[in-house]
Amino acid sequence: xxxxxxxxxxxxxxxxxxxxxxxxxxxxxxxxxxxxxxxxxxxxxxxxxxxxxxxxxxxxxxxxxxxxxxxxxxxxxxxxxxxxxxxxxxxxxxxxxxxxxxxxxxxxxxxxxxxxxxxxxxxxxxxxxxxxxxxxxxxxxxxxxxxxxxxxxxxxxxxxxxxxxxxxxxxxxxxxxxxxxxxxxxxxxxxxxxxxxxxxxxxxxxxxxxxxxxx
Amino acid sequence: xxxxxxxxxxxxxxxxxxxxxxxxxxxxxxxxxxxxxxxxxxxxxxxxxxxxxxxxxxxxxxxxxxxxxxxxxxxxxxxxxxxxxxxxxxxxxxxxxxxxxxxxxxxxxxxxxxxxxxxxxxxxxxxxxxxxxxxxxxxxxxxxxxxxxxxxxxxxxxxxxxxxxxxxxxxxxxxxxxxxxxxxxxxxxxxxxxxxxxxxxxxxxxxxxxxxxxx
DNA sequence: GCCCTAAAGTGACTACGCTCATATTATGGT
DNA sequence: ACCATAATATGAGCGTAGTCACTTTAGGGC
Numbered sequence: 001x002x003x004x005x006x007x008x009x010x011x012x013x014x015x016x017x018x019x020x021x022x023x024x025x026x027x028x029x030x031x032x033x034x035x036x037x038x039x040x041x042x043x044x045x046x047x048x049x050x051x052x053x054x055x056x057x058x059x060x061x062x063x064x065x066x067x068x069x070x071x072x073x074x075x076x077x078x079x080x081x082x083x084x085x086x087x088x089x090x091x092x093x094x095x096x097x098x099x100x101x102x103x104x105x106x107x108x109x110x111x112x113x114x115x116x117x118x119x120x121x122x123x124x125x126x127x128x129x130x131x132x133x134x135x136x137x138x139x140x141x142x143x144x145x146x147x148x149x150x151x152x153x154x155x156x157x158x159x160x161x162x163x164x165x166x167x168x169x170x171x172x173x174x175x176x177x178x179x180x181x182x183x184x185x186x187x188x189x190x191x192x193x194x195x196x197x198x199x200x201x202x203x204x205x206x207x208x209x210x211x212x213x214x215x
Numbered sequence: 216x217x218x219x220x221x222x223x224x225x226x227x228x229x230x231x232x233x234x235x236x237x238x239x240x241x242x243x244x245x246x247x248x249x250x251x252x253x254x255x256x257x258x259x260x261x262x263x264x265x266x267x268x269x270x271x272x273x274x275x276x277x278x279x280x281x282x283x284x285x286x287x288x289x290x291x292x293x294x295x296x297x298x299x300x301x302x303x304x305x306x307x308x309x310x311x312x313x314x315x316x317x318x319x320x321x322x323x324x325x326x327x328x329x330x331x332x333x334x335x336x337x338x339x340x341x342x343x344x345x346x347x348x349x350x351x352x353x354x355x356x357x358x359x360x361x362x363x364x365x366x367x368x369x370x371x372x373x374x375x376x377x378x379x380x381x382x383x384x385x386x387x388x389x390x391x392x393x394x395x396x397x398x399x400x401x402x403x404x405x406x407x408x409x410x411x412x413x414x415x416x417x418x419x420x421x422x423x424x425x426x427x428x429x430x
Numbered sequence: 431g432c433c434c435t436a437a438a439g440t441g442a443c444t445a446c447g448c449t450c451a452t453a454t455t456a457t458g459g460t
Numbered sequence: 461a462c463c464a465t466a467a468t469a470t471g472a473g474c475g476t477a478g479t480c481a482c483t484t485t486a487g488g489g490c
Contacts, residue, residue, distance in 0.1 A: 004455090004456060004457080004467075004468080007468095008467095008468085032445080032446065032447080033446085033447060033448080034445095034446085034447090042469075042470090043469060043470045043471060044447095044448090044470085044471070045448085045449075045450085045469075045470055045471060045472095046468080046469050046470070046471095047448095048447090048448065048449080049468070049469075052448090053447080053448080054447065054448090105330035105331075105332075106330065106332070108328075108330050109324060109325065109328045109330040109331055110324065110325070113323075113324050113328045113330070113385070114381070114382055114385035114386070115320035115321070115323050115324040115328070115381075115384075115385045115388065116320075116324055117320075117321075156400070156401060156404065159382065159386060159401065160379075160382065160404070160405065160408065162382075163378055163379060163381065163382030163385070164375075164378060164379070164382075166329065166330075166378070167329055167374065167375065167377075167378030167379075169330075170328070170329035170330045170378075171329070171374060173330065174333075185371065186371055186374065186375075189371060189375065189412070190375065190378075192412070193375060193408060193409070193411075193412045194408075196408070196411060196412070197404070197407075197408045197411075219437075219438085219485095219486060219487080222438095222486095223437095223438080226438095247475085247476070247477085248476085248477065248478080249476090249477095257439075257440090258439060258440045258441060259440085259441070259477095259478090260439075260440055260441060260442095260478085260479075260480085261438075261439050261440070261441095262478095263477090263478060263479080264438070264439075267478090268477080268478080269477065269478090
């Protein structure tokens, strides 16, 4: 069973790497599951023993990237303000997703959008949960939300956060400005928007500022 | 040619009405284009002479509804504040979309999400453009944005608006609270959030209020 | 009335993601 | 060694949205 288990992991990795390569080269929609399976040297049906859907394969790539980003972010000293902290966290994620940027939107559309049916893709649920939990941690660490705020309140706030976050990712995924500087502006504005909506966040850190210049 | 043109319109209408009936009865994904074509008494291929995609058929239904909402909104006296005006506009739209509520999300996911490829569905582009133009009109009428604000600034603001709007629609499409009262709360919060982010919007109308009770 | 052309309709066909009954292979107990 | 059983791999097959080469039909010019 040990050898088999390792072989299984290798096959899984081969599928992930092959998928990444083909998706990057030809795009998500334009790459068929048959091509991936062929290139990975397995039968078409076998692919679905490893990933229940085509989207799930792509999402696993993103999950890998975001896990790395999670580590990146954890290993730097926490900035002073919740805005900067969230900014760093989100940028770390986008940075790691860079190789997949041109098809991230395509996959998120189907599976991560607030419209997507809950439970349709457990992998996506998991990713969202992880992200939101980390955001909540950050907010709590900076006392931007009360530890005691009730669930209904949190739900609405996180709905807003998620909406705003998806908007940023969407913008980024199409942003062709050099070094994605436009994305930095949108992200900064979006975060101020969101943080400004939190009752106990210091009001001076949000709104009414003109422009941003950040590293 | 006149008679033919009218016949074509009739077929188009028959497809729309048949589609609406079947989508409402069995859901969007569960209804096949063949079923619609059969029920409308035409061949499967013919359906695609009228609507390039299945989503496009559904979007045409939504466009009808939203055009009616546009009229509803135009025929009432404009409220005093931009918040109330936008609130009325959006609610008019949601009210007219009510019959399609349980599959609006499914279609928007594919086609209206900020991730959706620009130009992939011209019908969707058109709907977004119409909506955003009306919003801009409303904002300008209330001097919530300067008439002179530059394009880049407007682009970012409208991106934020659209993101927030989609979040509201997403919430509404799943909101099972009686009379969608939860949606009213989210909409109000979202609008205050968005309007609060506009530099020249009166600050007293936004944020820091506790709860809302609205008709 | 009768062509001629363009518009509209048709359905067999394709490519796709995904399923499932079956075949193959690995492992642990004896 | 050998079998029994479970894990894994397989590819023909399914149902779908959408296409396209072809047929049918409508309407205006004569």
